[in-house]
Amino acid sequence: MVKVLLVLIALVNGLYAFRFASDFLKHRKEAWAEPGNNLFLAVWGAVVFFLSTFGISDFALSTILYRAKKFVSDTKLPGTLNTQCAIPVAVMALAYISTIRVDTITLVSCIVAQMIGAYVGPRFVVKLPAGTIRKFMGAGLVVAAMFILAGKFNLVPSGGDAVGLTGSKLIIAVVLLFIYGALNNVGIGSYAPTMATIYALGVNPAVAFPIMMxxxxxxxxxxxxxxVRLGQYGRKITFFSSVFGIIGVLAAVFIVKSLNLSMIQWVVAAVVLYSGGSMLYEELFKVKKLCESEA
Structure with a gap:
């Protein structure tokens, strides 16, 4: 089953790579004329996907940079965020699934649940206030990070070292991953919630990496x-991220594989705390700014 999964990943992303390469070559003059220093974009691609491999959102980091530097228009920003990460994320998935031991049933069940959630979710999630969801999710992630840290300091029992889930725990994971997939549609990334869920259910935190990727x-x-078909994306950014992002991914995967369980727990705590804190800050700061402008 794992081999089948790896083949499917290669096929799906190989098709995307072919379509992107065809479009880039067709519009190469326009692509090279797009804003952004080539060397800077190459270094950025390696750095942002190095961090992304640890679960830090490349969407959030890239949005801040591209808007500040005016590399792409707001209309092309969503497309750029998606196109730039497709190849690096495929490399992450191939590397983690083939090197980190994880129960096949758990892996496939969680992946399918999140995919279904991402497909079905928009029909329901769009009716919910995104700001309220982010506040609750942010608070939940901060609490989860506190529990992980409490475990590190032996204040509460810490996460386990299992490589899979069964019974009620597997059902809980599937339901939550379905929800996380749906929440992607309102801009809430699934990396940090997946990390926190895997940890809370007593599974080795490293198992979260192949599942979320x-x-x-x-x-x-x-x-x-x-x-790509619509041409609504930054071609030059996507080119450099696709090529040099792979370097950052492979460097980070090597580090994750060489870390022991204790160090991975620290990494998970840091990512979950950062994600929850930044989510709360963004929503609360937005409300405060809105109130000041109305006043």
Whole structure:
């Protein structure tokens, strides 16, 4: 089953790579004329996907940079965020799934659940206030990070070292991953919640990496191919991120594989705390700014 999964990842992302390469070559003059220093974009691609491999959102980091530097217009920003990460995320998934031991049933169940959530979710999630969801999710992630840190300091029992889930725990994981897939549609990334969930259910935190990357590598290229077809994305950014992002991914994967369980727990705590804190800050700061402008 794992081999089948790896082949499917290669096929889906290979199709995306072919379509992107064809479009880039067709519009190469326009692409090279797009804003952004080539060397800077190459270094950025390696750095941002190095961090992304640890679960830090490349969407959030890239949005801040591209808007500040005016590398792409707001209309092309969503497409660029999707197209630039498709190949690096595929490399993450291939590397993690093939090197980190994880129960096949758990892996496939969680990936399928998140994919279904991403597909079905928009019909329900769009009716919910995104700001309220982010506040609750942010608070939940901060609390989860506190529990992880409490475990590190022996204040509460810490996470386990299992490589899979069974029974009620597997059902809980599937339901939550379905929800996380749906929440992607309101801009809430699934990396940090997946990390926190895997940890809370007593599984080795490293197992979260192949699960969260595996789910993304099937959903992202589907949307990315549509942006390529419409031409609504930054071609030069996507080129440099696709090439040099792989370097950052491979460097980070090597580090994750060489870390022991204790160090991975610290990494998970840091990512979950950062994600929850930044989510709360963004929503609360937005409300405060809005109140001041109305006053």
């Amino acid at each position: 595996g789910a993304c590598t099937f959903s992202v290229p589907m949307g990315a191919m549509e942006f």
